[in-house]
Amino acid sequence: MTESTNAPETTENTEDLLPAEADETSSTDATGEATESNKSATALEEEGEIAADYLEELLDIFDLDGDIDIDVRGGRAYLEVTAGSNSNLRVISEPETVEALQELTRLAVQAKTNSFSRLILDVGGSRQARVDELTKVAQRAIDKVTASGEAHAMKPMSSYERKIIHDLVSEAGLVSESEGEGRDRHIVVKPQA
Numbered sequence: 001m002t003e004s005t006n007a008p009e010t011t012e013n014t015e016d017l018l019p020a021e022a023d024e025t026s027s028t029d030a031t032g033e034a035t036e037s038n039k040s041a042t043a044l045e046e047e048g049e050i051a052a053d054y055l056e057e058l059l060d061i062f063d064l065d066g067d068i069d070i071d072v073r074g075g076r077a078y079l080e081v082t083a084g085s086n087s088n089l090r091v092i093s094e095p096e097t098v099e100a101l102q103e104l105t106r107l108a109v110q111a112k113t114n115s116f117s118r119l120i121l122d123v124g125g126s127r128q129a130r131v132d133e134l135t136k137v138a139q140r141a142i143d144k145v146t147a148s149g150e151a152h153a154m155k156p157m158s159s160y161e162r163k164i165i166h167d168l169v170s171e172a173g174l175v176s177e178s179e180g181e182g183r184d185r186h187i188v189v190k191p192q193a
């Protein structure tokens with residue numbers, strides 16, 4: 001299945017989820033398109049509290065300093081772990097490590113709530129650093145497509161990263177589509193038709 005967008009992608013692809021997860025996070029509207037089910041703000045706050053407790057225990061085990069802030073953004077619980085400049089938190093702030101911690105935290109929440117979690121975890125500003133990096137990658141793809149007038153396939157990335165790229169490509173007046181399955185899912189940037 002190919003998704004095409006001239007406007008920013010607003011939902012995570014349920015193709016990236018296991019079948020049981022897809023059933024819990026999406027439904028189908030009148031046109032047959034997948035739509036996200038909305039958790040209440042209270043449920044998201046509870047999810048954030050459970051995640052924060054889990055992360056606090058994890059930080060204690062590894063003797064890492066950090067404060068945990070909980071927020072609800074875009075229909076998701078958002079947790080940010082911050083610390084002072086001389087903190088040892090940078091040990092776990094690499095993007096791949098944060099992604100792994102996010103998945104572990106989601107599983108911990110799911111075990112407590114029996115509901116799939118789509119929470120977002122940021123450690124030491126790693127999310128913003130990744131957004132900045134993705135912005136540069138997107139700009140290079142946009143420049144290639146604009147200069148050549150031909151489609152450009154990007155490397156595979158997560159649904160969160162693809163959404164950022166889709167938004168940036170749309171803002172530039174180009175078209176983007178996600179293609180491929182699972183870990184091979186990637187974006188193809190195309191000129192406006």
